[in-house]
Amino acid sequence: MIFLDAAATTPVRREVLEAMWPYLSGEFGNPSSHHTLGEAAAAALAEARSGVAKVFNCRAGEVTFTSGGTESDNLAVKGIALARQAADPALNRVVISAVEHPAVEESARYLERVHGFAVDIVPVDGEGLVTVDALRSVLKPETALVSIMYANNEIGTVQPIAELAAVAHAVGVPFHTDAVQAAGWCPLDVKALGIDALSISAHKLGAPKGSGALFTKGRLRLEPLIHGGGQERGKRSGTENMAGAVALSTAAVLAAAEQPAQAQRVVQLRDRFIDRVLDTVPDALLTGHRSQRLPSVASFCFPGTSGESVLLELERLGVVCSSGSACAAGSDAPSPVLLALGIAPETAQTAVRFSFTSTISEADLEAAAAAVETAVGRVKRLAAPQVG
Known part of the structure; x- marks a missing residue:
């Protein structure tokens, strides 16, 4: 996992x-x-x-x-x-x-x-x-x-x-x-x-x-x-x-003693993960500030999907993440945070948040990025109208 x-x-x-x-x-x-x-x-x-x-x-x-x-x-x-x-x-x-x-x-x-x-x-x-x-x-x-x-x-x-x-x-x-x-x-x-x-x-x-x-x-x-x-x-x-x-x-x-070094390391891994997801997942939308963000958080909307469906696919692939705040778990309403950014409700409902510990490895994030590409692609195929 x-x-x-x-x-x-x-x-x-x-x-x-x-x-x-x-x-x-x-x-x-x-x-x-x-x-x-x-x-x-x-x-x-x-x-x-x-x-x-x-x-x-x-x-x-x-x-x-x-x-x-x-x-x-x-x-x-x-x-x-x-x-x-x-x-x-x-x-x-x-x-x-x-x-x-x-x-x-x-x-x-x-x-x-x-x-x-x-x-x-x-x-x-x-x-x-x-x-x-x-x-x-x-x-x-x-x-x-x-x-x-x-x-x-x-x-x-x-x-x-x-x-x-x-x-x-x-x-x-x-x-x-x-x-x-x-x-x-x-x-x-x-x-x-x-x-x-x-x-x-x-x-x-x-x-x-x-x-x-x-x-x-x-x-x-x-x-x-x-x-x-x-x-x-x-x-x-x-x-x-x-x-x-x-x-x-x-x-x-x-944490305070480790913060400067760990933050610098994880920022580099986070940015590579963000770039990989944006490069490989069509229409993926990064939410939040591109650089003025926590080293540990990469959050996206995946239009044309259901955020919950993407989460389920990712867990089947061995990646555990969330659709947003744990304090709002179980709610199918669009996130007020994303709405405040001007994101449309139907897009906000496709949100997925990836957040990392200070010990996250490059290999894990590479595997996770590949899983995101697979999971989003699978959800979109299943949601597409069937011909014939």
């Missing part, structure tokens, strides 16, 4: 399993307990937090452990907007892009539905990019928060986050970015990016599912979503997932 669905999840790294194992066995203490076992757990949690903070280039106290990217996005969007509205009731608008993950979009819609916020959508161009002018045009004096993802999970387009954050800051608005897909492939230095909040998820980095982290700038007020024991400096109550925090920290540190 050639696994090309790393944007959905990644295999757990052995180093991560070894690091987290003690906290699934003998080191079972609660970090809030004031005895030897609890103190050992608290020390391990502090070390894990420091590891993530080094990757983010922030203070350890600015890192909040969560259950994953979805919770981190919810906490950022709802928590920042509600805290700012509490301080100034006039702040009742949030800005998101037209290609956000549902974790951000639905959080904004919750604010709209329950708390009376207005949601302003920044359009993207045909390659999925948000421009500085587009963002500037939707900002208003009542804007409480801007949330624009670092890199898109379906098409791979990477946004100019530092430039966009500067536009928001020029009018005094904090900026959050969903960096779940960017983690491991793009630098996460929050100072260089000039952002106020950033979300990541463990299972996109080679750690198990069920753990995530949120950076929030020290003085930025945050209304918690979960109340109780006041863990995570009051930002996220509940006994911490010790093994998950250690796993996330270990994976993030390893």
Whole structure:
């Protein structure tokens, strides 16, 4: 099997399993307990937090452990907007892009539905990019928060986050970015990016599912979503997932160290794969920006086919990939991300996404490209009207 669905999840790294194992066995203490076992757990949690903070280039106290990217996005969007509205009731608008993950979009819609916020959508161009002018045009004096993802999970387009954050800051608005897909492939230095909040998820980095982290700038007020024991400096109550925090920290540190070399290597393999597919599959349409995209994502529409049929053929040929976001699995509606790019609904329904781990080989991508040619050709032949 050639696994090309790393944007959905990644295999757990052995180093991560070894690091987290003690906290699934003998080191079972609660970090809030004031005895030897609890103190050992608290020390391990502090070390894990420091590891993530080094990757983010922030203070350890600015890192909040969560259950994953979805919770981190919810906490950022709802928590920042509600805290700012509490301080100034006039702040009742949030800005998101037209290609956000549902974790951000639905959080904004919750604010709209329950708390009376207005949601302003920044359009993207045909390659999925948000421009500085587009963002500037939707900002208003009542804007409480801007949330624009670092890199898109379906098409791979990477946004100019530092430039966009500067536009928001020029009018005094904090900026959050969903960096779940960017983690491991793009630098996460929050100072260089000039952002106020950033979300990541463990299972996109080679750690198990069920753990995530949120950076929030020290003085930025945050209304918690979960109340109780006041863990995570009051930002996220509940006994911490010790093994998950250690796993996330270990994976993030390893990925950050490997990122420059691995990104450069995989970009070359990705571009050869894209060229091969475009050369051998008639009418294939690359979606997203040609170069300003994640090293790990190549996404296409194959007009004249069914995306789901192509996926089934590819799996028969030993290639596992997806038709887009794993969070929309089972839906036959065209992707809102592709529609936002101006792609026709009937074409958007032919989408297939190939996403790679950092260890993907040239041989695997060559075999996958050949499988794509075969699979798309077979689906088109089966869909063609039968003569006679």
